[in-house]
Amino acid sequence: MNKIAVVGAGISGLSIASYLEKHQLDYHIYERRKKDDLTGHGFLLPKEGIEYLSQIVDPSLLYKQGNFLKKYIRYSHQGKILAEKELHDVFVISRSSLIDILARNIPAEKITYEETVIPCTLQKGKLKKHDGTYLDSDLAIVSDGSKSRIRRETFQDEVMRTVQEYEIVNIIKCKEIAACLEDNFMKYHHEDGGLTFGILKLSEDTALWYAQFDHEKYKISEASTVENLKSYMFEIFNDWDPMVSSIVKGSNYENVHLWRVYELEKLNPFFNDNIVFIGDAAHPLIPFTSQGVTSALKDSFTLTQCLITEKNRVNAFRKYEAERKPEIEIHIRNGRTLLNEFLKPLHQQTENILPISYK
Numbered sequence: 001m002n003k004i005a006v007v008g009a010g011i012s013g014l015s016i017a018s019y020l021e022k023h024q025l026d027y028h029i030y031e032r033r034k035k036d037d038l039t040g041h042g043f044l045l046p047k048e049g050i051e052y053l054s055q056i057v058d059p060s061l062l063y064k065q066g067n068f069l070k071k072y073i074r075y076s077h078q079g080k081i082l083a084e085k086e087l088h089d090v091f092v093i094s095r096s097s098l099i100d101i102l103a104r105n106i107p108a109e110k111i112t113y114e115e116t117v118i119p120c121t122l123q124k125g126k127l128k129k130h131d132g133t134y135l136d137s138d139l140a141i142v143s144d145g146s147k148s149r150i151r152r153e154t155f156q157d158e159v160m161r162t163v164q165e166y167e168i169v170n171i172i173k174c175k176e177i178a179a180c181l182e183d184n185f186m187k188y189h190h191e192d193g194g195l196t197f198g199i200l201k202l203s204e205d206t207a208l209w210y211a212q213f214d215h216e217k218y219k220i221s222e223a224s225t226v227e228n229l230k231s232y233m234f235e236i237f238n239d240w241d242p243m244v245s246s247i248v249k250g251s252n253y254e255n256v257h258l259w260r261v262y263e264l265e266k267l268n269p270f271f272n273d274n275i276v277f278i279g280d281a282a283h284p285l286i287p288f289t290s291q292g293v294t295s296a297l298k299d300s301f302t303l304t305q306c307l308i309t310e311k312n313r314v315n316a317f318r319k320y321e322a323e324r325k326p327e328i329e330i331h332i333r334n335g336r337t338l339l340n341e342f343l344k345p346l347h348q349q350t351e352n353i354l355p356i357s358y359k
Helices: 011-021 049-053 059-063 095-105 148-153 173-183 226-236 242-250 292-309 313-343
Strands: 004-009 029-030 042-045 064-075 081-094 118-120 128-131 138-144 160-173 186-189 195-201 206-212 257-264 275-277
Touching: 004 011, 004 313, 011 029, 011 095, 011 292, 042 049, 042 095, 042 292, 049 059, 049 081, 049 292, 059 064, 059 081, 059 095, 064 195, 081 095, 081 186, 081 206, 118 148, 160 226, 160 313, 173 195, 173 206, 173 242, 186 242, 195 242, 206 226, 226 242, 292 313
Parallel strands: 004 029, 004 138, 064 186, 138 275
Antiparallel strands: 042 081, 064 081, 118 128, 160 206, 160 257, 186 195, 195 206
């Protein structure tokens, strides 16, 4: 196997690199951000995701950094319990912890930070660094996120549209609040629809929270500064259940993140020439699926197996796409169904619907 360039050192990039390292395939990672830039907050991992992750990281180390959730509890925004559902092997972990665990697999000399990789407009299938020199590789695995510049240059007729839901995500450190969560996934819903607040316990003193909102109904300023996001949260959730309002008011907003959600109108091919896409770069999934990380892990495992077993690169890419695309299309359909439910008034929503997509 010739040398492989991996573009992006997020979850997808570090996962594929971990599999390549495990199978002793030659690769190098290029990441545009600084090494200590750990923006983003956390993920849900269903059982399948844990199984794939456990192939490339020590499970005991993983379990020390996150938390298994016991129950999903659905509330009205005033705190009335609407439904409960037992959860089995659903794990929550912060993004920074998962990045740190995966990065331990990668020798320092095999990753370059603060290196932007862009498509070459003169030579088809070539990628180059910011200084204009070409990547030293025979094929490239691109994992540079849902708004992948390389994908957009490769498939110039793609249509990417804004989803009618944005998210504000943050973390709160508070032992008292974490203790109240009792390892439950708690989600509060406004009666008018299009507005929810979710809480997940990460550790004994830390909880991840997120607000999902219909941005056409609950409009937010285009200038997503820390102060603007903090003011928005205080205004929208001021009269919600005390658990919600206390978290909103007690959080530090220094690292708050506004996630403007996008999706492809139609999936592109997962490869072109010697470039293959994985994770969000191949198939952005809206957050209702809770399948982003698991799908990235499965992409990484499947692509590595195809590269090992198929002598011909094109055949490997075709086999990878044939195996992964049908499942991704299921998650996309499920995500759109969950989005439509979210936008409805609460009394019209399907009872006890779990905010996780299963194939």
